[in-house]
Amino acid sequence: MDHHALAERWHTFDVSANIYEVDSAIEPLDDLLELARRAGLEGVSDGSWNEIGPLLEIEHDSNVFTVYRPSRAVQCIDSARWQVDDGVSTMEISDEDAIAAALEEVNHLELVEHDIFRPFRVTRLNVASAEKEGISSQRRVVDIGVVLSRVIDELPVEGQGGNIVMYLDTNLQITGFQRIARRVAGVHEPVHGWRPLDDVLSEVETYWEISFDSGLTVEDARLGYLELGRLEKQEFIQPVYGLSLRLSSQENDEVRTVEHYVTAATNGIGALMPSDSGPASQGRSK
Amino acid sequence: MADFTRVDFAVEWNSVNKVPGTICGFKALPAAWSVASAVIDTARSFGHTEKFVWGNADAWATDYEHSEREPNGNSVNWVDNTHLMYFAGHGAAELSVSLASNHHGCRAFYRNMRLGVGLLRWLVLDLCDAVTDKPDVETSVMRVWSSPTDGDAAHPVQALHVLCTFIGDAYSIDTNRGAEFVTAVSRGTPVGTAWLDAAFARSGKNVNRPIAIACGRDGPDAIARRDHGRLADRNIGPVPAAQLAWKWRS
Numbered sequence: 001m002d003h004h005a006l007a008e009r010w011h012t013f014d015v016s017a018n019i020y021e022v023d024s025a026i027e028p029l030d031d032l033l034e035l036a037r038r039a040g041l042e043g044v045s046d047g048s049w050n051e052i053g054p055l056l057e058i059e060h061d062s063n064v065f066t067v068y069r070p071s072r073a074v075q076c077i078d079s080a081r082w083q084v085d086d087g088v089s090t091m092e093i094s095d096e097d098a099i100a101a102a103l104e105e106v107n108h109l110e111l112v113e114h115d116i117f118r119p120f121r122v123t124r125l126n127v128a129s130a131e132k133e134g135i136s137s138q139r140r141v142v143d144i145g146v147v148l149s150r151v152i153d154e155l156p157v158e159g160q161g162g163n164i165v166m167y168l169d170t171n172l173q174i175t176g177f178q179r180i181a182r183r184v185a186g187v188h189e190p191v192h193g194w195r196p197l198d199d200v201l202s203e204v205e206t207y208w209e210i211s212f213d214s215g216l217t218v219e220d221a222r223l224g225y226l227e228l229g230r231l232e233k234q235e236f237i238q239p240v241y242g243l244s245l246r247l248s249s250q251e252n253d254e255v256r257t258v259e260h261y262v263t264a265a266t267n268g269i270g271a272l273m274p275s276d277s278g279p280a281s282q283g284r285s286k
Numbered sequence: 287m288a289d290f291t292r293v294d295f296a297v298e299w300n301s302v303n304k305v306p307g308t309i310c311g312f313k314a315l316p317a318a319w320s321v322a323s324a325v326i327d328t329a330r331s332f333g334h335t336e337k338f339v340w341g342n343a344d345a346w347a348t349d350y351e352h353s354e355r356e357p358n359g360n361s362v363n364w365v366d367n368t369h370l371m372y373f374a375g376h377g378a379a380e381l382s383v384s385l386a387s388n389h390h391g392c393r394a395f396y397r398n399m400r401l402g403v404g405l406l407r408w409l410v411l412d413l414c415d416a417v418t419d420k421p422d423v424e425t426s427v428m429r430v431w432s433s434p435t436d437g438d439a440a441h442p443v444q445a446l447h448v449l450c451t452f453i454g455d456a457y458s459i460d461t462n463r464g465a466e467f468v469t470a471v472s473r474g475t476p477v478g479t480a481w482l483d484a485a486f487a488r489s490g491k492n493v494n495r496p497i498a499i500a501c502g503r504d505g506p507d508a509i510a511r512r513d514h515g516r517l518a519d520r521n522i523g524p525v526p527a528a529q530l531a532w533k534w535r536s
Contacts, residue, residue, distance in 0.1 A: 053328075053469060053472070053473070054469065057473070083533070084479075120489070123535050124535070126533065126534050126535070127509075127512075128532060128533075129530060131504075132428075132436075132528055136424040136425075139422075139424060142533075145535065147489075149488075149489065158489040159488070163488045208313070231466055242490060244492050245492075251311050251378050251384050252311060252378035252384075254455060256414060257457070258457045258458075258459060258492060259458060260459065261459070274316045274319070274459070277314060277316045278299065278319030278323065281341075282344055283344075284346075
C-alpha cells in the first residue's frame with residue numbers, strides 16, 4: 001500500500017471505540033465446570049482441579065480440560081486424538097464446510113457466551129514422512145483448526161487471544177477447542193481520538209530501522225482490539241493498528257514479513273512491541 | 287497426562303544488530319530477547335535444570351556445529367549437552383542460525399550440525415526459514431534436515447528426537463510462544479504438538495507456520511515420536527534417524 005492508499009484506509013478508521021478494563025479474577029469457576037461437562041467431562045466438580053504452574057486442569061479419561069489462570073482462557077482436548085495422525089486418514093474439505101461444522105460444535109458447547117465471534121481463518125494440520133534420500137510420503141491433512149475472532153464494538157480482536165479455535169478430525173468430530181476471551185469489567189476510558197498515519201509510520205520506521213518505501217512496505221493496515229495469548233496477564237483491552245509489514249534486505253538479503261501492532265488511540269496505554277534487547281554480554285571466554 | 291519430568295535446558299538468543307564485518311546482514315530483533323527470557327523464566331519455574339543461557343555476543347556459532355564437520359565446532363559441549371535447547375533470533379533461509387557474535391563466524395550452518403549425538407533430544411529453532419516451501423515443504427525438509435540428523439562417526443544415522451521450527455519468512459511478534467511451549471511440554475503434552483499449538487498465529491495476514499520434524503528408524507517410529515514424544519523420553523537416545531516425519535499447521 002502506498003501512502004495514498006494508507007491514508008484512504010485511515011479514513012475508514014473513524015469509529016467509536018473504548019479502552020476496556022479487564023476483569024482479572026479467575027473465580028468463580030462454575031461456568032467453566034459447566035463447559036467441561038458439556039464437553040464430555042461428566043462428574044467434574046470444584047474438587048477436580050489440579051494446579052500445574054499457571055494452569056488449572058481436569059483430566060477425565062483422555063480428555064484434558066485446562067484453564068490458563070493469567071487470562072482465564074480454556075482449552076479442552078482429547079489427548080488421544082488432538083493433532084494425532086492415524087497414519088491413513090486424509091481430509092479434503094472446503095473452508096465453508098469446515099466453518100459450518102465448527103460453528104455447529106460452538107453452538108453445541110455454548111462457547112460464545114456473551115461475546116461475539118466471527119469466522120476468521122481455517123487452518124490445516126499437514127503430515128508427511130520420508131526415508132532419507134527416499135521419496136516422501138504424500139502430504140495428508142489430518143485435522144482442521146477453525147479460528148473464530150472475537151468482535152468488540154464491531155472491530156475484530158487481533159493477537160494470540162480474543163478467539164475460539166475448534167479442531168476437527170477427518171470425520172468432522174471435535175478433537176479439541178480453545179477459547180480466549182478475557183472478561184471485560186467496564187470502560188476504562190473512551191477513545192479520545194485516533195493516532196494519525198504519519199505518526200504511526202514514523203514509529204514503525206524507527207522500530208525496524210528501515211524507511212517507508214525504501215525497504216519497508218505496508219501490505220495491510222487494520223483497526224482492531226488486541227488480546228494477548230493464554231499465559232499473559234492483560235490489564236486493558238484497547239484499540240490497535242495491526243500492520244502487515246514486508247521488510248527487505250534482512251539476513252542474507254532475504255525478505256521478512258511481520259505483524260506489527262501499535263496503539264491506535266491518542267490516549268492509548270503503553271508500548272505493544274518489545275524494545276528491550278536483554279542483558280549486556282557476560283564476557284563469555286570459552 | 288502430566289508427567290513432571292525435569293530436563294536439562296539451555297537458551298540462546300540474538301536480539302541486537304549484527305557484528306560489523308561479519309557476513310550476516312540482520313538488524314536488531316528485540317522480540318527475540320522477550321521470547322528467550324520468557325522461556326528461561328518458565329523453564330526455571332517448572333524446575334528444569336539450566337545448563338546455560340547465552341545471548342548476542344555470548345551465543346556462538348561453534349555451539350551448534352559438530353567438530354567432524356567444522357574443526358572449531360563444539361556442539362557436543364554445548365547445544366548437544368542439554369536435553370532441550372531453545373534458540374530465538376535470526377535465521378538465513380535453509381542455511382544457518384545467525385548470531386550477533388563473531389566467534390569463528392556469525393553463522394552456525396545447518397549442514398555442519400550433527401544434532402542429538404550427545405544429550406540433545408529436542409531443539410527449537412525459533413527463527414525464519416529453517417524450512418521453506420520452495421518448491422514445497424517436503425523437498426525443503428529433506429534438503430535441509432537430512433544431513434544434520436545423520437549422526438557422527440560414533441553414532442551413525444542417530445539423532446535428536448524432534449526439531450521444532452518455522453516454515454517461511456513470517457515472524458510473529460507473539461513473544462510468549464516459547465513460554466507456552468515450555469509450559470505445555472512440562473505438563474506432559476507431546477513436544478511436537480506443543481510447538482504447533484504454541485506457535486501458530488491466530489490472527490494477522492502474515493501467518494507463521496510452525497513445523498515439528500521427528501526422527502525414527504522407520505515411518506511408524508518417526509510418526510509415533512512426532513505425535514507422542516514427550517519430555518519423559520529424555521533418557522532414550524540418540525534415536526535412529528533413517529526416516530523423518532513432520533507435521534505443520536498451515
